[in-house]
Amino acid sequence: MAGTAASSPPASGSAPSATSPSSNGSLSIGVIIGISIGVFIGVIIASCVVLCLGCRRKRLKKRGSSRRGFVLPIRVNGVNSSTIMSDSVSSPPANVASKGNSWWGGQEKQLIPSSLGVTKFTYKELHKATSNFTALVGQGAFGPVYKAVLQSTGTTLAVKVLAEQSKQGDKEFQNEVMLLGRLHHRNLVNLVGYCEEKNQRILVYEYMHNGSLQQKLLDQNSEPLSWDQRVLIAQDISRGLEYLHEGATPPVVHRDIKSANILLDATMTARVADFGLSKATDSPNIVSGVKGTFGYVDPEYMSTNSFTEKSDVYSFGVLLFELITARNPQQGLLDYVHLAAMGMETKEDWAEIMDSRMSGNCNLEELGDMANIAYKCVGPMGARRPKMRAVAQNLCNLGKRRSKEQVIMPVMKQDLPPARSLPVGERSKPVRSKKDAGIPPLSPPRGYNQYDPGSDMV
Numbered sequence: 001m002a003g004t005a006a007s008s009p010p011a012s013g014s015a016p017s018a019t020s021p022s023s024n025g026s027l028s029i030g031v032i033i034g035i036s037i038g039v040f041i042g043v044i045i046a047s048c049v050v051l052c053l054g055c056r057r058k059r060l061k062k063r064g065s066s067r068r069g070f071v072l073p074i075r076v077n078g079v080n081s082s083t084i085m086s087d088s089v090s091s092p093p094a095n096v097a098s099k100g101n102s103w104w105g106g107q108e109k110q111l112i113p114s115s116l117g118v119t120k121f122t123y124k125e126l127h128k129a130t131s132n133f134t135a136l137v138g139q140g141a142f143g144p145v146y147k148a149v150l151q152s153t154g155t156t157l158a159v160k161v162l163a164e165q166s167k168q169g170d171k172e173f174q175n176e177v178m179l180l181g182r183l184h185h186r187n188l189v190n191l192v193g194y195c196e197e198k199n200q201r202i203l204v205y206e207y208m209h210n211g212s213l214q215q216k217l218l219d220q221n222s223e224p225l226s227w228d229q230r231v232l233i234a235q236d237i238s239r240g241l242e243y244l245h246e247g248a249t250p251p252v253v254h255r256d257i258k259s260a261n262i263l264l265d266a267t268m269t270a271r272v273a274d275f276g277l278s279k280a281t282d283s284p285n286i287v288s289g290v291k292g293t294f295g296y297v298d299p300e301y302m303s304t305n306s307f308t309e310k311s312d313v314y315s316f317g318v319l320l321f322e323l324i325t326a327r328n329p330q331q332g333l334l335d336y337v338h339l340a341a342m343g344m345e346t347k348e349d350w351a352e353i354m355d356s357r358m359s360g361n362c363n364l365e366e367l368g369d370m371a372n373i374a375y376k377c378v379g380p381m382g383a384r385r386p387k388m389r390a391v392a393q394n395l396c397n398l399g400k401r402r403s404k405e406q407v408i409m410p411v412m413k414q415d416l417p418p419a420r421s422l423p424v425g426e427r428s429k430p431v432r433s434k435k436d437a438g439i440p441p442l443s444p445p446r447g448y449n450q451y452d453p454g455s456d457m458v
Helices: 002-068 123-129 170-180 213-218 227-247 299-304 309-325 333-342 347-353 364-377 388-411 432-436
Strands: 136-139 144-149 156-161 191-195 202-206 262-264 270-272
Touching: 123 144, 123 156, 123 202, 170 191, 170 202, 213 262, 213 309, 227 262, 227 270, 227 309, 227 364, 227 388, 299 309, 309 333, 309 347, 309 364, 309 388, 333 347, 347 364, 364 388
Parallel strands: none
Antiparallel strands: 136 144, 144 156, 156 202, 191 202, 262 270
16 A cells, blocks of 8 residues: 555656646647748738739839820710710720729829820819809710819810710720820810819810800701801811821821811801820721711721721711701711712702702802812712812812902992892802903812812812
8 A cells, every 4th residue: 555655646746747748849839830821821912912013013004104105196075875886886995994993992093194284173173163063065975064164263164074874985085185185276176184083084175155066057946057157167177187187297087077076166166176086197006996976987997997087088078068958967968969969060059959948048159169079078989089188278269269259349349330239148149240240250269170079189
């Protein structure tokens, strides 16, 4: 018993000394291994995050530098989104969601380089100027247009906001700002500034008091444009396009010439607007999906998928006929024109297609000349269409010829019969009374061709 008792304590005391260090050691090693694995996984995750952020910053930096070197410009506005051909025959524009913040919660993407020199408005400033975006004056393919009055200067502006459901997007917004930021002409719309803040894309223009040419032509409740106004508008548009094709460096093709994209200021001066689809002729993307508005698009462009300045010439020819007839080109205007041309004997016969609301109050000779020019512009072969410079010169000859007539009349006044009061609207009628007065007819302007749909304009 004693031996057993004496030997028991060491046995019971030796058990803790033999097992406790082993269990504590294994516990410590397990904790260390667990912590090490956790730290290792954390380091891997952190490294992946850093690498992703670094790659994303490099991509954004590369895109930003490419935009800063972007020389071509560009556009948008429109009539009705359902009339835009790109809705159905080309790939859809960039998703509007691309305007928002990144999924990292980073800063909003900036499309316009600060070095461009175009005024950047704050969202708060435009919010106040448009009375909380309630002063709506129009709606286009890009989005709603509001009238704005800057509180600081009292200047009246037009503010165009990109709508979320719009077929347009960041590309058109960027093109419009970059193009109009470097091109300036009295017959191009004047871009005052832009805003890209709070996920918004906003364009700010000089306010055009008389709206669009489309409204003036197709509104049956308003007074029709006079013949003199139509001639001046045609001349203004041709000068604007001539500048784009031959005055800009590099030259620019508008690609969406139509009455809805021609704006009229307070003096009825016409200005070409909506440059979101425009391209510089040296652009590497000269071949692209067919874009434009049905009824105005060059058939040759549709078949070749390649546009040139002659594509704008075709659209301008359609616009001239719309100006003459006040008919919508999307409702068979050119079919109507071609039928009229089949029975044409003299250029004055074009009078049968004149806007009926004018009741014949126009200069029939000038009408024939303008229709003659338009018919050559819409020829099926682009190579045989005239250049915009020739078109502009021929249209300007209409006004020059009238100016010569006004100079000759006072000189011959002593030989004229007693003056008579002319009925309203007869002021610009052909010079039949001059023949009766013995005044020799004026010779046509240099280079003028008689009516021949197949001939090229000089």
